[in-house]
Amino acid sequence: MPASDRFIGELLSSNSKVPILSLLEVNIDGVFERFVDNTEAIFSTASGTNQRYSEGMFKISLPADTAEGTPTATLDFDAGDITIVRKLRQAESRLKFRLWLVLADDPNEVEFGPFEYESTDFTVSATAVSLSLEAEPILDIQIPSLRYTPTVFPGLWDNLRD
Numbered sequence: 001m002p003a004s005d006r007f008i009g010e011l012l013s014s015n016s017k018v019p020i021l022s023l024l025e026v027n028i029d030g031v032f033e034r035f036v037d038n039t040e041a042i043f044s045t046a047s048g049t050n051q052r053y054s055e056g057m058f059k060i061s062l063p064a065d066t067a068e069g070t071p072t073a074t075l076d077f078d079a080g081d082i083t084i085v086r087k088l089r090q091a092e093s094r095l096k097f098r099l100w101l102v103l104a105d106d107p108n109e110v111e112f113g114p115f116e117y118e119s120t121d122f123t124v125s126a127t128a129v130s131l132s133l134e135a136e137p138i139l140d141i142q143i144p145s146l147r148y149t150p151t152v153f154p155g156l157w158d159n160l161r162d
Contacts, residue, residue, distance in 0.1 A: 007103060007111040019104040020111075022060060023053050024075075027096040028087050036107075044107040046100040046114075060099065062115075063135055071135035073117055076128050084129055088122050095119040097133060 035056035
């Protein structure tokens, strides 16, 4: 989705009047938690339905645009909220994240996103919870190697042709 001219103007402005908010939806074993990087909760329809996004102190560092390797982002939460740490430790599978960028005065209008990530690991320190996120978990794709045999697909093995 292309960002509006107003969003680009606020993004590039040295004296922005309207804050840019990050909306974060976390899927923890089928239970959704929603956060906004703001000092107060907001309601938004960014995910498709009107949802409450709880105030949260987090910072996301988006992956570098490189041609090689899996794009990896970092999400840092303030460790003051111990419930986040408990939920991370109790999770049975990878956490799935969706991120949107909106302007504070119109949180229903998605300016950029959604970005989708999966957690790979996390660390907890005295001041922060840091999660590593993969943008494209391509290493999890299972290749059915037993199905691609020279008998079934002889074209894949040129050196075996008569």
